[in-house]
Amino acid sequence: MRIALAPMEGLVDDVMRDVLTRMGGVDWCVTEFVRVTETLLPPKYYHRLAPELLNGAVTAVGTPVRLQLLGSDPTCLAENAARAAELGAPVIDLNFGCPAKCVNRHRGGAVLLTEPDLLHAIVSTVRAAVPSKIPVTAKMRLGYEDKSLAIECAQALAMGGAAELVVHARTKVEGYQPPAYWHWIALIKAAVACPVVANGEIWTVEDYLACRAESGCDDVMLGRGLVARPDLARQIKQHLAGQPVAPMHWHELVPVLQRFVGQVAGKVEGKHAPGRLKQWLSMLRQHYPEAGWLFERIRAVKAVPDIQAILAGLQVDEPLVC
Numbered sequence: 429m430r431i432a433l434a435p436m437e438g439l440v441d442d443v444m445r446d447v448l449t450r451m452g453g454v455d456w457c458v459t460e461f462v463r464v465t466e467t468l469l470p471p472k473y474y475h476r477l478a479p480e481l482l483n484g485a486v487t488a489v490g491t492p493v494r495l496q497l498l499g500s501d502p503t504c505l506a507e508n509a510a511r512a513a514e515l516g517a518p519v520i521d522l523n524f525g526c527p528a529k530c531v532n533r534h535r536g537g538a539v540l541l542t543e544p545d546l547l548h549a550i551v552s553t554v555r556a557a558v559p560s561k562i563p564v565t566a567k568m569r570l571g572y573e574d575k576s577l578a579i580e581c582a583q584a585l586a587m588g589g590a591a592e593l594v595v596h597a598r599t600k601v602e603g604y605q606p607p608a609y610w611h612w613i614a615l616i617k618a619a620v621a622c623p624v625v626a627n628g629e630i631w632t633v634e635d636y637l638a639c640r641a642e643s644g645c646d647d648v649m650l651g652r653g654l655v656a657r658p659d660l661a662r663q664i665k666q667h668l669a670g671q672p673v674a675p676m677h678w679h680e681l682v683p684v685l686q687r688f689v690g691q692v693a694g695k696v697e698g699k700h701a702p703g704r705l706k707q708w709l710s711m712l713r714q715h716y717p718e719a720g721w722l723f724e725r726i727r728a729v730k731a732v733p734d735i736q737a738i739l740a741g742l743q744v745d746e747p748l749v750c
């Protein structure tokens with residue numbers, strides 16, 4: 429079975445992909461979406477969102493990075509897909525799930541799930557524009573306002589030439605609120621010939637097993653669950669291999685946080701780096717109370733060296749007390 433790290437704009441960039449794939453268990457990642465409107469984007473735009481393209485399109489530990497496009501114009505998407513392929517993207521993924529108002533207003537993301545014919549046209553035009561050795565995949569939700577077109581949309585994508593479908597088991601209006609309707613993935617899987625990957629609301633090994641049972645999919649894509657529990661993919665694979673599941677301890681995570689801060693500081697303007705750590709800690713605190721304590725401790729800290737000093741000084745084998 430395979431596990432993918434979900435694309436997450438503003439959260440999973442090349443640094444987070446690097447950090448999370450080092451944990452093990454992740455078979456591929458997907459970039460944040462590249463928004464295509466009416467121009468052929470310059471290579472530097474692709475390299476900014478997917479620096480891995482300069483390094484064989486893999487993360488430092490060799491995990492492939494697929495490139496995601498978002499748009500509604502088949503021809504323009506096709507031209508950009510061809511460019512991404514030239515730049516080394518191993519797979520082109522198409523986004524039909526983004527719920528953002530500003531994206532949907534411009535006829536992009538989940539709103540396209542109301543137009544199965546357009547979905548078909550997009551996938552088939554993109555498919556025709558990239559070399560046959562490069563798969564074109566699609567990521568969809570179950571619909572926009574309701575699920576009435578879920579099967580039709582999935583079939584349109586598959587018939588258009590999608591090599592694989594990732595299904596986020598919620599509509600646009602259901603946003604990110606639990607539950608995810610995993611049984612709908614089983615209906616889609618039965619209706620299309622291509623492989624289907626289940627996505628949505630997998631936070632634990634038990635969730636994976638429940639999702640697998642309901643969706644009939646062995647393959648899953650993990651989003652927030654993997655950011656909040658960085659070794660979740662590894663835990664799932666350990667469980668499936670019959671090995672004892674050894675969840676990562678806080679003290680093992682501290683050097684990971686140090687590496688993360690160092691890499692973020694090398695990438696973004698200094699004043700933005702602490703925010704990225706706080707963003708991650710606010711998710712990690714679900715499983716690691718220490719992350720909550722650390723969050724409080726660095727809340728007002730603005731300089732990267734000060735944060736690095738706090739991280740370096742952590743008494744990692746003792747609970748943090750603020």
Ligand SMILES: Cc1cc2nc3c(=O)[nH]c(=O)nc-3n(C[C@H](O)[C@H](O)[C@H](O)COP(=O)(O)O)c2cc1C
Nearest residue numbers: 434435436437460461523596628629650651652653
């Ligand atoms: C902050 C954030 C940003 C996201 N950005 C993207 C994106 O760029 N492309 C995409 O296809 N999905 C995006 N998603 C959706 C996720 O890939 C995933 O489908 C969703 O979070 C459900 O999975 P989860 O419950 O495991 O998090 C985003 C989700 C979040 C929370």
